[in-house]
Amino acid sequence: MPELPEVETVRDGLDRLVVGAVVRDVEVFRDYSVRRHDGGPAGFADQLRGRRLAAAVRRGKFLWLPLEDSGAALLAHLGMSGQLLVRDPAVAGDWAHPHLRVRLHLAGARSGAEYLDFVDQRTFGHLTVVDLEPTPDGAPGGLGSDLPAVPEPVAHIGRDPLDPAFDADAVVAAVRRRRTGIKRALLDQTLVSGVGNIYADEALWRARLHFARATDRLRPSEVRRALGAATEVMTESLAQGGTSFDALYVNVNGESGYFSRGLAAYGRAGEPCPRCGAPIRRDAFMNRSSYTCPVCQPRPRHGRW
Numbered sequence: 001m002p003e004l005p006e007v008e009t010v011r012d013g014l015d016r017l018v019v020g021a022v023v024r025d026v027e028v029f030r031d032y033s034v035r036r037h038d039g040g041p042a043g044f045a046d047q048l049r050g051r052r053l054a055a056a057v058r059r060g061k062f063l064w065l066p067l068e069d070s071g072a073a074l075l076a077h078l079g080m081s082g083q084l085l086v087r088d089p090a091v092a093g094d095w096a097h098p099h100l101r102v103r104l105h106l107a108g109a110r111s112g113a114e115y116l117d118f119v120d121q122r123t124f125g126h127l128t129v130v131d132l133e134p135t136p137d138g139a140p141g142g143l144g145s146d147l148p149a150v151p152e153p154v155a156h157i158g159r160d161p162l163d164p165a166f167d168a169d170a171v172v173a174a175v176r177r178r179r180t181g182i183k184r185a186l187l188d189q190t191l192v193s194g195v196g197n198i199y200a201d202e203a204l205w206r207a208r209l210h211f212a213r214a215t216d217r218l219r220p221s222e223v224r225r226a227l228g229a230a231t232e233v234m235t236e237s238l239a240q241g242g243t244s245f246d247a248l249y250v251n252v253n254g255e256s257g258y259f260s261r262g263l264a265a266y267g268r269a270g271e272p273c274p275r276c277g278a279p280i281r282r283d284a285f286m287n288r289s290s291y292t293c294p295v296c297q298p299r300p301r302h303g304r305w
């Protein structure tokens with residue numbers, strides 16, 4: 001799965017390369033890739049044709065392009081293997097990716113890009129055109145636009161820690177009202193979005209909190225420390241870059257090696273904790289794994305897994 005910093009890299013690239021362009025035409029090569037769109041492939045194309053891409057907006061791992069003067073947006077779910085490729089045939093030739101599912105033909109992009117391609121090998125991802133609805137707090141719907149609107153399928157998703165409108169006090173209070181473990185709370189997209197398994201483990205290692213610490217027994221300062229650490233690791237990962245739009249090609253399949261250099265705990269079972277040297281421990285957790293330092297992050301007596 002792509003993590004938040006990778007989706008943000010894509011958002012930033014779309015912002016620079018295709019925002020402002022008009023959708024001239026749409027080709028759907030695999031109907032399944034627009035399966036969530038009411039009206040099927042033809043309706044999907046009709047809603048996009050002639051519309052200007054007004055912005056590129058992200059909340060958590062959700063990415064959308066509001067369509068000018070329509071009250072709607074193109075919403076992209078990248079799934080496990082989805083990619084958005086911006087292509088300029090003058091530079092890249094007319095080569096098409098073997099897993100090309102949907103192609104938007106663009107006109108008037110500042111970058112000269114002519115295609116926005118949705119490529120998806122495993123077809124878990126999909127594209128839809130959805131209505132925008134006003135945000136309950138009146139703040140922008142996500143990072144990338146001042147528009148106080150959010151796609152209907154994203155409305156129940158919490159803001160992510162990189163969102164300027166993220167309300168840390170409110171999230172700290174909401175986390176402590178839950179009766180769960182701190183890692184489950186970090187992964188709960190209705191509380192705070194965009195924190196995946198890797199970043200949750202890294203944040204908890206930095207905050208010196210075991211993943212099973214009960215949220216209703218944590219002090220506000222501890223919850224704040226965990227959220228702050230999550231913000232920190234994601235910001236650092238973004239700064240490291242890794243994937244780039246510069247070659248008019250972006251890979252968002254989560255296998256780009258993003259941030260692998262900087263991992264302190266995640267995926268390092270048996271290796272020394274960078275802080276104290278104790279071997280990192282792996283526990284099964286929600287059909288996945290959790291990595292902790294047994295010394296820096298002692299296991300609580302009344303934990304919640």
Ligand SMILES: [Zn+2]
Nearest residue numbers: 273276293296
């Ligand atoms: Zn340690």
